[in-house]
Amino acid sequence: MEFVKDNFIYILFGLNYFLALLATITLLFQKINPTKTLTYIIVLLVFPFVGLLVYYFFGQDYRKTKIFNRKHVLNQSVIAKIQNELEIDTQAISEVDELLEEKSKLIRLLYNSQSSKLTLKNDVQVICNGDEKLRLLLEDLKTARNHIHLEYFIIKDDETGTEVLNLLSKKAEEGVEVKIIIDDVGSKISNGRLSSLRKSGVIIYKFMPVLFSRFTGRMNYRDHRKILIVDGKIGYVGGINISNNYINSRNQRFWKDTHLRIAGEAVHQLQILFFTTWDFVSQGELQIREAHFPRIDIESKIPLQIAASGPDTDWSNIMESIFVAINNAEDFIYITTPYFIPNDEIVTALQVASRSNIKVKIIIPKKSDSWIAEYATNSYIEKLLEASVEVYQYHKGFVHSKTMIVDDVFCTVGTANMDYRSFNINFEVNALIYNRLISSQIKAMFNEDLKNSKKVEPNEWERRSNKEKFLEGFARLMAPLL
Structure with a gap:
């Protein structure tokens, strides 16, 4: 007992790093996104005790453990x-199929992944x-x-x-x-x-x-x-x-x-x-x-499907639906989201679409309701601009819409933001609509919102302060935890 008393702080830190090592091994076995894995490992090593709490609350994959049973x-x-x-x-x-042509892959994707029936x-x-x-x-x-x-x-x-x-x-x-x-x-x-x-x-x-x-x-x-x-x-x-x-x-x-x-x-x-x-x-x-x-x-x-995702689904259904819709676009992709903190797959899909002469426009808030989410969102703008994606910052107030329109024939409205949390962690639901009339209505709303938005110009964006760039980098590092 005397030894424990004299070395209590060392024992405590030793226990912390032993548990951190176990958590790291668990993360490696999960084979999740390398960026996310690295973020957790850094937090576990650099922030003793706090890192364990962060991992306990944020790092466990309940989709794998199946505690939510449908x-x-x-x-x-x-x-x-x-x-x-x-x-x-x-x-x-x-x-x-005749209306959507290749975009009917979306219907089959959801049907195969979670038996989400297409309703007419x-x-x-x-x-x-x-x-x-x-x-x-x-x-x-x-x-x-x-x-x-x-x-x-x-x-x-x-x-x-x-x-x-x-x-x-x-x-x-x-x-x-x-x-x-x-x-x-x-x-x-x-x-x-x-x-x-x-x-x-x-x-x-x-x-x-x-x-x-x-x-x-x-x-x-x-x-x-x-x-x-x-x-x-x-x-x-x-x-x-x-x-x-x-x-x-x-x-x-x-x-x-x-x-x-x-x-x-x-x-x-x-x-x-x-x-x-x-x-x-x-x-x-x-x-x-x-x-x-x-x-x-x-x-x-x-035609309408309900797409749900969360720890109770085997796949990231909403993210996959968005990914397939982007990859099947031929004319334009219009996205509105309050938080743009996507995974690499979505970023790459948007960049490739834009570089393939598909018009890609994204509306995000000028001022978010969360400073770290705002800076994390802003950290993605430069890469989008480099691929000629048009980014607009909504300045009338706060834009909270979660919509996407593709080629006048497909649109989605729901609860899912374009971020890690909605794609992988939270319980979300989106309606996927395969209809020209509804798509045109969502498109008209998007164009109306553009009137209250300012386009981000590459030259102007490059001149933002080093402080902003640093905060963007910090928020980007924390993005998997947001």
């Missing part, structure tokens, strides 16, 4: 029946800001007769959240089934409000609760999805959360965002996705009824 949900008889009913006949697939009978409404979404959402919630399901990264009990939550309590008191999943890091709902919701009949679970959510804003494996389903017939998906921050009439800083209101077969795919998360948070309290998947009477034909 099989229980997907094996449900009701789900299997719905999946079979969504099978599309050969003629319908050929019609989509859909009506899609593009929503260009939070005020419009809130109005439509409240109208739809009032019409609910059977059930309302929400899965949201951020719900706050501010003015906007209170308006929505009060209506949900009212519907639950009327006998409507109301189920809510909130991310424990992103959402802020008081205990009093939670108690009131539960008393009214609302069933609500927190996704992966943490002890001090206020201080864990970047904790790994968060539920970043924004899904709302009304009676299995209407669904919402996109970038807009439920909070005053997203409502321009209630927010001092202008917030540009994009969301979708979907009516049709694709809502069934959102419903299945919701149930996979519900099964996890409720630890098996899963009761799926036929009423959750009503008959769809929609005449409109808008």
Whole structure:
């Protein structure tokens, strides 16, 4: 004991580096991105004790350990029946192939990787800001007769959240089934409000609760999805959360965002996705009824797939979809994202596309809501400019839209940012739409946003200060951890 007391600090450091060595060996066996591996190893070696905490919270690959299991949900008889009913006949697939030509590879990619059915009978409404979404959402919630399901990264009990939550309590008191999943890091709902919701009949679970959510804003494996389903017939998906921050009439800083209101077969795919998360948070309290998947009477034909990715999927489905779409572009690729911290595959694909005379334009915020994310994003601009990619910085406020349009025939809107976290760590969901009309609407919004953006000129960008370049380099090094 005397020896331990005299050498306590040395023993502590020895234990730290022994655990760091084990963590390093684990990282090498995982065979993940070399840059990410090197970043973790540097943090483990240079920052004793802190490095171990960073690795514990951020470095483990839950996709490999399979702690998030989807099989229980997907094996449900009701789900299997719905999946079979969504099978599309050969003629319908050929019609989509004729529209998309080579871009139909996207459909097959998702179908093969996660059995994401291509749905045809859909009506899609593009929503260009939070005020419009809130109005439509409240109208739809009032019409609910059977059930309302929400899965949201951020719900706050501010003015906007209170308006929505009060209506949900009212519907639950009327006998409507109301189920809510909130991310424990992103959402802020008081205990009093939670108690009131539960008393009214609302069933609500927190996704992966943490002890001090206020201080864990970047904790790994968060539920970043924004899904709302009304009676299995209407669904919402996109970038807009439920909070005053997203409502321009209630927010001092202008917030540009994009969301979708979907009516049709694709809502069934959102419903299945919701149930996979519900099964996890409720630890098996899963009761799926036929009423959750009503008959769809929609005449409109808008081909649409729901792409989901996260630790519960075998592949990085959204990233792979974006990668395939970029590689199949022939005319243009227009991207809007609040955070551009992509992997090497996406950067290379964009550079090659631009150098192949395909018009590539990207809109990012001039001023981000995170300084380290802003500098990390800026660290990629130079390489893009060298390949003649056009980069625009949105200056009217904060652009939070997550959209991509390719060649007027394909577009995607969802929750996934163009960054490591969305591609590999968080639970995300995107709608992939194969339709000229919807693509043209998203393109028109993109062109409108260009009017409130300034193009980054290579000569001007080169003249930024050494301090900015240093901060970009530091943030770039931390990019795999953001």
